[in-house]
Amino acid sequence: MSINLKSLISVLDAKWIGPETDVFVDHISIDSRSLQNGSQTLFFALKGINNDAHTYIAELIQNGVQNFVVQYIPENCKGKANFLVVADTLKALQEFAGYYRNLFHFPIIGVTGSNGKTIVKEWLNFLLSPDYNIIRSPKSYNSQVGVPLSVIAINEKHNLGIFEAGISTVNEMIKLEKIVKPTIGVLTNIGSAHDEGFKNLEQKINEKLLLFKSAGIIIYQKNELVDACLKEFLKENQLSDKTLFSWSFTDNSADLFILKKESKNDKTYIKYQYENEVFEFEIPFQDSASVENAISCLLVLLYLKYDFASIQSRMQMLYPVHMRLEVKNGINNCSIIDDSYSSDFQSLKIALDFLESQKKNASKTVILSDIFQSGFSNEELYTKVAQLIADNKINRLIGIGATISSFAAKFSNSTMFKDTAAFIDHFENLDFANETILIKGARSFQFEEIVSLLEEKTHETVLEINLNSISHNLNFFKAKLATDVKIMVMVKAFGYGNGGLEIAKLLEHHKVDYLGVAFADEGISLRNGGIKLPIMVLNPESTSFPSIIQYQLEPEIYSIKGLNAFLKIAREKGLKDYPIHIKLDTGMHRLGFERNTIDELIETLKGNETVRIQSILSHLATSDDMNHYDFVISQINLFDELSSKLMEELNVNPIRHTLNTSGISNFPSAQFNMVRLGIGLYGVSNDPAEQKYLENVGTLKSIISQVRTIPAGDSVGYGRRFMATKETRIATIPIGYADGISRLWGNEVGFVMIKNQKAKIVGSVCMDMLMVNVSDIDCKEGDSVIIFGENPTVTEIANALKTIPYEILTSISQRVKRVFFR
Structure with a gap:
C-alpha cells in the first residue's frame, strides 16, 4: 500500500489541515499503543463511548506519527502534523476500506452467520491455498472495525479474498457490505448469538443477507425460514439473476443432498448426491458443527469446479482451528504466548501488539516459522518482517524454515534453523530464561512441540481466562459512567482468582485510571511485573509502609493511628505530597474514619506538606440489595457530607469514590469522580437482567x-x-x-x-x-x-x-x- 494522503480528501469528504503537501502513507493504524506506528502511518482517531483516541495524538506526534484522520484537532497539536478532519472517524475508516477494496478485482468470499464463520474461513483458506494467493481476515476480525482493517491488508499479489462479517444488531451489515463486496456469499449456521439485537430470527437472517448484495452466488443450508428470507431479499433488491446454491440433510430438493452421515473412529463419513451423482468424503471430526462447516466448504469447492479426487483428499486433512492467542507460564521464569498454528504477515502484526501488551519480562523473543501467502515476494516479505521485528524492539529472533533462514542477514541477533527438528536438537543450548516468548508458526512446522518444551509442567487442570471477555465487561461498565468519571479496577486476591498480573497488564493496555489491591505484597508483585499504573493498597499494615513507599504504591488510610504511623515514616524519608487515600466509614463498620473522628483527622492533616489526599472513599454495604435502598442513600449522603467537610476545611479537591460494581448499576447518580469495578469485570452480576450482557471470563x-x-x-x-x-x-x-x-x-x-x-x-x-x-x-x-x-x-x-x-x-x-x- 502506498497512498497519497491528499487523494483521500474527496474519498473521506475531509478537510485538509497540515503543513505537508505531498505525503504518502503505507500503514493504517487505530491503536496508539502499537510499536508499528511511524512516519508513514495514517492514524484514524476513533472516538467511542469508552475511549477517545484524540487524547493520544500529542503522544503519537512525539513518537513520529505525522498523519491523522480526526474529528477535531487537539489544541496542543495544531500545526504539528497533517490532519484530515471528518465528521465521524469510524465512518471514515470504513469509507477508506471501501475505496481501497475497489482498487482490486479478484474474487472475494464473504462469510456470515451466527456460528462457524471463523472455522469456515480458516478451512477455506486451507482448502484453497494450494491454488490461490489468499488474503483473509486475521483471527476473528469481523466487526465494524475489524472488517475494514482486514480488507486494508490486501496487496497486489493476492488473487482471492476470504472475509468474515459479524453483526450484533440492525443497520450494521450494510456498512460491511460496502467494504467487502463479496462475489461469493457463504451463510453459516444461524443460531442464538446476539439475539438481543434483533426483534426475531427472521430480522437477523434478513440483516445478514445484506452482505450478499453484490455476490453472484449464495451458499446456504436450506430450511423454510431462510428460503423465505432469501426469496424476499432477492425480490426487494431486484437480484433475480443471483444463484442460490443450497444443501440439506432432509430436503432432497436442495442442490446438494446429504444421503448419509456416519461417525466412527473419530471421523465422520458423509455421502452426498450432487448433479444426479453420488459421492463420499470424510472429515476428522464427529461433532455436528464441524460437519455443517465442512459441508459449507464443500459447496464452495464445487462452485469453483474442484474435482472429486481433490475434494476428497483435502477434506480429510481438515484440522481443529485455534482462534486464540494463549498466554502460558514457561520454564525458567519465561512467559509464553502460544500462536503456534498460524503464520501470515497480518496476524504476525496482531501477535506482536499482543506480545507488547502482555509481556511479563522486558526481554522479548520471537520464534517464527516461514510465512506463507503474504502476497509479497520473499525479498519484500522478509524485509517487512525484519522491520516489524525491529519496530517492536524484539531482543531475539529464532527463525525456523528454509526460506526465513535464507534471509538471516536482514535480522539482528537472530538464530536460524532449517526445521523444527533442528531447533529441538539445539534446544538445550538456547538458554531460555526470564523472557517473554511469542511462538508463531504455520501448522506444517508443528510448533506445538516447541510449546510443550517451553511450557511449565503442571497438572492437567487449567483455569482458562478469556481476555476478550474482560475487555468486553470493562467496556460494559465504562459505558454506564459519565464522561469525566474515572475507573479503578480491583485486582486483589490474585485478580479474584483469575491471575493478577496478566489482568493488570490488560487493564493498563486499556488505560484504566487506578488498580486496587488488598495488601502491599500484591501491589509489589504488580510493580515487579512492570505495571506502572497508580495502585491503591486498601488494607495496608503499618509494617508495610516502607515497602509501599519504595514501590510507589498509594495507601488507604483509615485511622488516626495509621495516619500518624505513615506520616512519621514519610517525614523520615523526606517525602513531599505523597498520595494517600482517606477511607470514611459511612455504615459498613469495617474500616474508616467515622463522623466523630473527622475533626481530629482534619487537625492532623492541616498544614501538612508530607502527604497529599489523592482520594476520599467509602464502601457501600448493600448496594446489591435494593431492599436496603434507603440505607445506601443514607451512606451516600453521609459520604458526601463528610468528604465535603474534609475538602472545605483542608482546601483540597481530591477524587471521591464510593460505588462498587453493583453500585455502578444501581446508584448511577453517586458516581462522584471515580468508581471501583470489582467482580463485574470477571463476568458476575447479582442482577439476572444485567448478567446476560456480561461475558464469562x-x-x-x-x-x-x-x-x-x-x-x-x-x-x-x-x-x-x-x-x-x-x-x-x-x-x-x-x-x-x-x-x-x-x-x-x-x-x-x-x-x-x-x-x-x-x-x-x-x-x-x-x-x-x-x-x-x-x-x-x-x-x-x-x-x-x-x-x-x-x-x-x-x-x-x-x-x-x-x-x-x-x-x-x-x-x-x-x-x-x-x-x-x-
Whole structure:
C-alpha cells in the first residue's frame, strides 16, 4: 500500500489541515499503543463511548506519527502534523476500506452467520491455498472495525479474498457490505448469538443477507425460514439473476443432498448426491458443527469446479482451528504466548501488539516459522518482517524454515534453523530464561512441540481466562459512567482468582485510571511485573509502609493511628505530597474514619506538606440489595457530607469514590469522580437482567484420568458416601479441594460437564480428585471436563452452596495453571 494522503480528501469528504503537501502513507493504524506506528502511518482517531483516541495524538506526534484522520484537532497539536478532519472517524475508516477494496478485482468470499464463520474461513483458506494467493481476515476480525482493517491488508499479489462479517444488531451489515463486496456469499449456521439485537430470527437472517448484495452466488443450508428470507431479499433488491446454491440433510430438493452421515473412529463419513451423482468424503471430526462447516466448504469447492479426487483428499486433512492467542507460564521464569498454528504477515502484526501488551519480562523473543501467502515476494516479505521485528524492539529472533533462514542477514541477533527438528536438537543450548516468548508458526512446522518444551509442567487442570471477555465487561461498565468519571479496577486476591498480573497488564493496555489491591505484597508483585499504573493498597499494615513507599504504591488510610504511623515514616524519608487515600466509614463498620473522628483527622492533616489526599472513599454495604435502598442513600449522603467537610476545611479537591460494581448499576447518580469495578469485570452480576450482557471470563477445565465400571452394591470414595444401586460407570477427575473445589459440592450436590452433558459428582470430593457418574455419557480417558464456566456458572455453584461467587473464584488454588487467551 502506498497512498497519497491528499487523494483521500474527496474519498473521506475531509478537510485538509497540515503543513505537508505531498505525503504518502503505507500503514493504517487505530491503536496508539502499537510499536508499528511511524512516519508513514495514517492514524484514524476513533472516538467511542469508552475511549477517545484524540487524547493520544500529542503522544503519537512525539513518537513520529505525522498523519491523522480526526474529528477535531487537539489544541496542543495544531500545526504539528497533517490532519484530515471528518465528521465521524469510524465512518471514515470504513469509507477508506471501501475505496481501497475497489482498487482490486479478484474474487472475494464473504462469510456470515451466527456460528462457524471463523472455522469456515480458516478451512477455506486451507482448502484453497494450494491454488490461490489468499488474503483473509486475521483471527476473528469481523466487526465494524475489524472488517475494514482486514480488507486494508490486501496487496497486489493476492488473487482471492476470504472475509468474515459479524453483526450484533440492525443497520450494521450494510456498512460491511460496502467494504467487502463479496462475489461469493457463504451463510453459516444461524443460531442464538446476539439475539438481543434483533426483534426475531427472521430480522437477523434478513440483516445478514445484506452482505450478499453484490455476490453472484449464495451458499446456504436450506430450511423454510431462510428460503423465505432469501426469496424476499432477492425480490426487494431486484437480484433475480443471483444463484442460490443450497444443501440439506432432509430436503432432497436442495442442490446438494446429504444421503448419509456416519461417525466412527473419530471421523465422520458423509455421502452426498450432487448433479444426479453420488459421492463420499470424510472429515476428522464427529461433532455436528464441524460437519455443517465442512459441508459449507464443500459447496464452495464445487462452485469453483474442484474435482472429486481433490475434494476428497483435502477434506480429510481438515484440522481443529485455534482462534486464540494463549498466554502460558514457561520454564525458567519465561512467559509464553502460544500462536503456534498460524503464520501470515497480518496476524504476525496482531501477535506482536499482543506480545507488547502482555509481556511479563522486558526481554522479548520471537520464534517464527516461514510465512506463507503474504502476497509479497520473499525479498519484500522478509524485509517487512525484519522491520516489524525491529519496530517492536524484539531482543531475539529464532527463525525456523528454509526460506526465513535464507534471509538471516536482514535480522539482528537472530538464530536460524532449517526445521523444527533442528531447533529441538539445539534446544538445550538456547538458554531460555526470564523472557517473554511469542511462538508463531504455520501448522506444517508443528510448533506445538516447541510449546510443550517451553511450557511449565503442571497438572492437567487449567483455569482458562478469556481476555476478550474482560475487555468486553470493562467496556460494559465504562459505558454506564459519565464522561469525566474515572475507573479503578480491583485486582486483589490474585485478580479474584483469575491471575493478577496478566489482568493488570490488560487493564493498563486499556488505560484504566487506578488498580486496587488488598495488601502491599500484591501491589509489589504488580510493580515487579512492570505495571506502572497508580495502585491503591486498601488494607495496608503499618509494617508495610516502607515497602509501599519504595514501590510507589498509594495507601488507604483509615485511622488516626495509621495516619500518624505513615506520616512519621514519610517525614523520615523526606517525602513531599505523597498520595494517600482517606477511607470514611459511612455504615459498613469495617474500616474508616467515622463522623466523630473527622475533626481530629482534619487537625492532623492541616498544614501538612508530607502527604497529599489523592482520594476520599467509602464502601457501600448493600448496594446489591435494593431492599436496603434507603440505607445506601443514607451512606451516600453521609459520604458526601463528610468528604465535603474534609475538602472545605483542608482546601483540597481530591477524587471521591464510593460505588462498587453493583453500585455502578444501581446508584448511577453517586458516581462522584471515580468508581471501583470489582467482580463485574470477571463476568458476575447479582442482577439476572444485567448478567446476560456480561461475558464469562474463567473456565475451569480438567480431563478424565480413568474410567471404571462398578457393580451394584459397591461404593465410591472416602466414607463410602456413594453406594451404587446398579452397575455404574465412574470417571475420576484430577481436581479436588486442594484446588479449590468445595467438599460441599460433592455427594451428588454438584456436577461437571462432559460432552455437554451433566455428570454428577459422587462420593466425597478428595484432596486432589473427584469422581463422577458417567453411566449415560459416551466418554473415555483423556476427554475434556468443564468444572465451571458457561455451565455451571460460578453463580450457580455459589447459590447451591449458599455462598457468593467471590468465594468460588478466589478459592481456586494457584497450583491450578492459568491460561490466558484472546
